[in-house]
Amino acid sequence: MNGVSPPPLHYEDATLRQILGSVRTIAMAGASANWVRPSNFVMKYLGGKGYRIIPVNPSQAGNEILGETVYTSLADIPDSYDMVDIFRASEAAGEIVDQAIAVAADRGVRVIWMQLGVRDDEAAGRAEAAGLTVIMDRCPKIEYGRLFGELSWCGVNTGIITSKRRRLSR
Amino acid sequence: MSGEDKGSGPKELGFETRAIHAGSQPDPVTGARNTPIYQTTAYVFDDADHAADLFNLQTFGFIYSRLTNPTVTALEERLASLEGGRASVCAASGHAAQFLAFYSLLEPGDEFIASRNLYGGSITQFGISFKRLGWNCTFVDATDPDTIKAALTPKTKAIFIEVLANPGGIVLDLEAIAAIANEAGIPLIVDNTLATPYLLKPMDWGADLVIHSTTKFLCGHGTSMGGALIESGRFDWAKDGKFPSMTEPDPAYHGLTFYETFGDFGFTMKARTVALRDFGPAMAPANAFYTLTAIESLPARMDRHVANAQAVAEFLDGHASVAWVSYAGLPANPFHDLAKKYLPRGAGSVFTFGLKGGFDAGVKLVENVNLFSHLANVGDTRSLILHPASTTHRQLTDEQRENAGAGPDVVRLSVGLETPQDLIDDLDRGLAAAES
Secondary structure, three states: OOOOOOOOOOOOHHHHHHHHHHOOEEEEEOOOOOOOOHHHHHHHHHHHOOOEEEEEOHHHOOOEEOOEEOEOOHHHOOOOOOEEEEOOOHHHHHHHHHHHHHHHHHHOOOEEEEOOOOOOHHHHHHHHHOOOEEEOOOOHHHHHHHHOOOHHHHOEOOOOOOOOOOOOOO | OOOOOOOOOOOOOOHHHHHHHOOOOOOOOOOOOOOOOOOOOEOOOOOHHHHHHHHOOOOOOOOEOOOOOHHHHHHHHHHHHHHOOOEEEEEOOHHHHHHHHHHHHOOOOOEEEEEOOOOHHHHHHHHHHHHHHOOEEEEEOOOOOHHHHHHOOOOEEEEEEOOEEOOOOEEOOHHHHHHHHHHHOOOEEEEOOOOHHHHOOHHHHOOOEEEEEOOOOOOOOOOOOOEEEEEOOOOOOOOOOOOHHHHOOEHHHOOEOHHHHHHHHHHHHHHHHHHHHHHOOOOOHHHHHHHHHHHOOHHHHHHHHHHHHHHHHHHHHOOOOEEEEEOOOOOOOOOHHHHHHHOOOOOOOEEEEEEOOHHHHHHHHHHHOOOOEEOOOOOOOOOEEEOHHHOOOOOOOHHHHHHOOOOOOEEEEEOOOOOHHHHHHHHHHHHHHHHO
């Protein structure tokens, strides 16, 4: 990001809840086959919450990760998917965003989500111009846990204060 | 990681509101409004895969109360919220919380710098017991922040201070010390026990980690032991390779890398899932319950504590038997301006004063008061009195005692919530007895 700090990102809880509550299938660019890598953790966790995660990773193409076939690129995935989760360095994010925009209408992509530490404001602008919702520098696992009560179970300040019963899941 | 604005929630609610509500949502199943005491050691797994996910840290959930317990995690979230931090882990005591912090930060042979104006137990823990683990503490007079800068070495991994220092009267220049830590690329750890987040939020001034003995004002009624470690979530552990325990694969978890995996709450996860898991000083759920309950009234209690302390300090300041009073709420105190800057709501309720009659007068005073309780604790509803030289600071050398503000003539008070005139009358009688 050229050494200049970009403005802080802010996403309303209602926006994140709406995304995590409506998305069903997620293509994960940069999914690792190594089970101790963060991408594998996120895939395993979200899979356990009822999402289907389709891994994209050219070096693993044709293999399986957590029971799902790995594809070379977003365009190679035959099924439709609602969201693209980018688990790559910020420098690699723009190209994946452009691939997502290209297949969005055909595959039903509505959301592009860039992981914690991943941010490309220009690419986000292109995706938003194409009608997609963009989240950057956040982890869907952490946000799912935060919004649905599980992150509190490890002492994290979720910022959620309410006199209503905790909702256990989406 | 940008580190900014990670809390993507609504506008933050006030301190008093969060003191009551943060971490304590109604129970999802029963609707219980207060946080229940989950008096259980263990939690059932859904199936073998769920168990594996929990043990591998791939999912959030409860395994065993040495690691996490729902009553304790409610307290952790509340403390993180009140301190303006990202996450927190509780421990059996403040000393245990300090151990969790340093075990997660240091390798054998590493160093850290600590203010010499600390709770006497911390001076002993750092100077003697930690040394046996290969963790070397250098004590400095942090009332002059330049002494910290001068003590930095390439092996220095942290700076530890009490801003409002035990046994009282001293306030450090937190902002200046945070700038030194920031420049050195090491975390500033503040023991905020005597101030509580109601009087001071160290992270607002640049602190990276906060320690509490929750036994004191947070629990506030002298009922329950406890400690807490809170992380700001803003420290960059990866910047220059100083913290391999955060940035290199951990053999205790199959090569998982904590900072990369858990980001801005990675330090808390490390302290919990390695240090707390392997050394075991977990907070009891009942103690977490008493502490949660007490924190609900923390703002009201602290306002009264500081008002009573101010009244008692002013009385002692004008008493013929008293040589000096070290309370930063008094205008003549050398730290009064720093107290006004960092502790605008009051300079706490623990302070010291010196008796013209020296050691013997100190002993007579503690034996002749009738409301003040002679015991080794602070931060109780009850007013407490102590002669540090013969108790908490007894293990120190004469020089260490003087440096820590605990010489032979020194008496420490923790002013409670009784009627202030009753406290003044009690001390007046005790001082008269000490004179005779």
